Amino acid sequence: MNTKTRNSFITLIAGMGMLLSTLDTGIINVALPFLQHQFHATTSITALSVIGYTMSLAIFILPFGYLSDRFGKLKISLIGLVIFGLGSILCGAANSIEALIGFRVLQGIGAAALQATSAALITTLIDRQYVPSALGILGIMIGLGPVLGPSIGGFFLAFNMWRFIFWINVSFAIIGIICNALLLKSISENYHKLTFDGVGALITALMVISLLSGFSLLGNRTYLKTGLSLVIVGLIISFLFYHFELRHKNALINFKALNHTPKSWLYLSQTVVFGFASAMIFLLPPFIFEKLLHLNVGLTGLLVLGAPVGLVLFSRISSNQNDGTQNNRFSLLGLGIIALALVGLTFMNQQWPALITTGLLLVYGIGGGYFQPANIAAIMQVGSQQTQGSIGALQRMAQNIAIASGTAIGSTILNLAAGHLSLGIKLSWLVTLILVVTVCLLSLCLKLETSKTSDNKTI
Numbered sequence: 001m002n003t004k005t006r007n008s009f010i011t012l013i014a015g016m017g018m019l020l021s022t023l024d025t026g027i028i029n030v031a032l033p034f035l036q037h038q039f040h041a042t043t044s045i046t047a048l049s050v051i052g053y054t055m056s057l058a059i060f061i062l063p064f065g066y067l068s069d070r071f072g073k074l075k076i077s078l079i080g081l082v083i084f085g086l087g088s089i090l091c092g093a094a095n096s097i098e099a100l101i102g103f104r105v106l107q108g109i110g111a112a113a114l115q116a117t118s119a120a121l122i123t124t125l126i127d128r129q130y131v132p133s134a135l136g137i138l139g140i141m142i143g144l145g146p147v148l149g150p151s152i153g154g155f156f157l158a159f160n161m162w163r164f165i166f167w168i169n170v171s172f173a174i175i176g177i178i179c180n181a182l183l184l185k186s187i188s189e190n191y192h193k194l195t196f197d198g199v200g201a202l203i204t205a206l207m208v209i210s211l212l213s214g215f216s217l218l219g220n221r222t223y224l225k226t227g228l229s230l231v232i233v234g235l236i237i238s239f240l241f242y243h244f245e246l247r248h249k250n251a252l253i254n255f256k257a258l259n260h261t262p263k264s265w266l267y268l269s270q271t272v273v274f275g276f277a278s279a280m281i282f283l284l285p286p287f288i289f290e291k292l293l294h295l296n297v298g299l300t301g302l303l304v305l306g307a308p309v310g311l312v313l314f315s316r317i318s319s320n321q322n323d324g325t326q327n328n329r330f331s332l333l334g335l336g337i338i339a340l341a342l343v344g345l346t347f348m349n350q351q352w353p354a355l356i357t358t359g360l361l362l363v364y365g366i367g368g369g370y371f372q373p374a375n376i377a378a379i380m381q382v383g384s385q386q387t388q389g390s391i392g393a394l395q396r397m398a399q400n401i402a403i404a405s406g407t408a409i410g411s412t413i414l415n416l417a418a419g420h421l422s423l424g425i426k427l428s429w430l431v432t433l434i435l436v437v438t439v440c441l442l443s444l445c446l447k448l449e450t451s452k453t454s455d456n457k458t459i
Contacts, residue, residue: 001186007126009179011134013077014121015141016176017114020084020169021057022145023152024107027165028053030153034162039097046097049104051216056108057115058208058400063201064116065393066252070196072189073117073124073389078180080113085173092166115400116393123380124388125187128324132377136319139373143311143365150301190385200252203241210234211401215408221415227408253394254387264382266439266446268398270331270375273439274368275399277338279406280432281307281364284425287414288357291421292350306358310365311372318370327378328447334371335440338364342433346426406432 001009028050036046068076087107094100122134156164214230217223245251258264282304289300322330341364348357376395383391410428417424 001182003127006183006186007130007134009183010121010125011137013074013081013176013179013183014118014134015137016172017077017080018118018138019141019145020172020176021111021114022142023149024088024111024166024169025050025053025145025149027149027153028104030150031157031162031165034157035097035100038162039100041097045101047216048101049097051212052101052105053108053111054400054404055209055212056105057112058212058397059205060109060112061116061393061397061400062204062252062390063196064113065120065389065391066194066196066201068117068120068389068393069387070191070194072191073121074180074184074187074189076113076389077117077121078177078184080110080117081173081176081180082110083107084110084114085170085177086110088166088169088173092163115396117389119376119380119392119395120388123377123392124385125189132319132322132324132373135373135377136315138376139315139319139369140312142372143308143315143368195250197245197248197250197252200241200245200248203237203244204252207234207237207241208397208401210237212404215404218408218412224412253390254383257384257387258382261382263446264379266443267331267375267379267382268395269439270335270371270443271379271395271399272402273335273435274338274371274375275402276406276409277342277364277432277436278368279403280410280428281361283407283410284428285357285361287421287425288348289354292425293354295354303354303358304361306361307365307368310362311368312365314366314369315373316369319373322374322377324377327374327381328443330370330374331378332440332443332447334367334369334374335436335443337367337370339367339433339436339440341367342429342436346429346433348426348429350422 032043032046032050035041035049036043039046064076064080084107087103087110090103091100091107094103118138119135122131122138126134152168153165156162156168210230211234214227214232214234217227217230220227242255245253245255285304285307286300289295289303290297295303318330318334341360344360344363345357348360379395380388380391409431413428413431414421414424417427
């Protein structure tokens with residue numbers, strides 16, 4: 001296999017893994033009312049098909065990242081494709097809501113393996129000069145999932161073919177499996193003998209369960225106190241996990257290495273803030289267009305595409321402009337553009353034409369296109385070649401939890417501001433803007449401090 005083909009296959013597998021795992025979330029969200037009617041289930045029971053998937057993805061992503069460093073990224077990616085494909089077949093064949101929930105958990109395990117290895121496949125197996133371009137494509141795939149999911153789901157549901165919202169994954173999984181198998185025959189990965197941190201994995205699972213369960217309850221006034229309690233418990237467990245891993249010889253996450261590079265925490269903070277902001281970007285606009293501007297669902301579906309379209313287009317443009325040496329600059333530029341979009345959205349009122357809101361969403365997407373590939377690259381550069389799977393898994397887990405928290409907090413603000421929807425939306429944008437500006441200022445301070453240190457060394 002020649003170099004060009006190898007690089008193309010690796011990029012395809014990494015991108016397809018990310019696309020499948022994000023696409024399925026968008027598809028199932030659209031299908032929930034249909035599935036509730038199909039299986040004669042309650043809303044809360046049907047919602048477990050989403051929660052189970054998200055929970056298993058978040059629980060298993062760090063262990064799979066760790067195992068990919070031990071046994072090879074291609075092997076774990078192949079396992080992920082097989083599990084995800086099998087889970088998709090079983091979900092489509094489910095004859096009860098209980099079976100569907102169980103198979104969605106299986107799907108989530110496969111998605112965890114795919115997300116844990118996506119960035120690491122690129123940074124460890126692709127020639128260095130092509131890495132920025134491949135990460136740009138990965139950014140495109142991350143952006144495409146939320147766009148295509150509702151559209152594909154709506155199409156199949158319109159023809160009463162709900163099983164195909166899962167079975168459509170199978171053909172893509174098969175293509176990925178074939179490419180992966182061919183690469184395994186032509187590439188010999190470097191393996192690293194590591195002892196699996198079982199206790200760390202168990203603590204991570206408890207942390208994720210507490211946090212995600214808490215976030216899922218925040219949006220309901222009845223269970224608000226329970227949700228807050230679970231989130232606090234999750235944060236306490238995360239604190240204990242950090243100190244446990246610092247003392248562990250074969251830690252699931254090498255916090256010692258992260259502490260030696262303070263920038264790594266800033267990069268992860270940027271990831272978290274972007275995940276939080278992205279949750280708001282997908283949560284709030286439908287309320288603006290449908291509830292405040294009284295537009296129909298079809299037109300709303302078109303107007304909300306501003307953010308994902310900007311993200312997809314400018315992920316590719318920014319990766320062509322960045323040779324891998326400007327990750328910090330592009331990350332900061334992207335956050336700055338995102339902040340400008342959020343300023344506009346915060347001051348938006350009902351008298352503004354709908355297209356202005358879409359334009360602001362497009363500006364947000366442009367910022368995300370500059371930010372996301374550069375941020376992923378910056379985080380991956382923090383870890384050594386021996387820990388790319390673990391660091392990539394950490395980045396994805398942090399962003400997934402941030403998305404869950406953003407969705408929960410946005411929903412909570414809207415519920416608490418019941419009867420004052422416009423105010424609730426403005427408060428949600430304002431909270432997001434404050435977080436983004438704070439991280440921007442921290443990034444600028446660190447950049448200035450680094451520049452001063454470099455100048456002093458030169459003198």
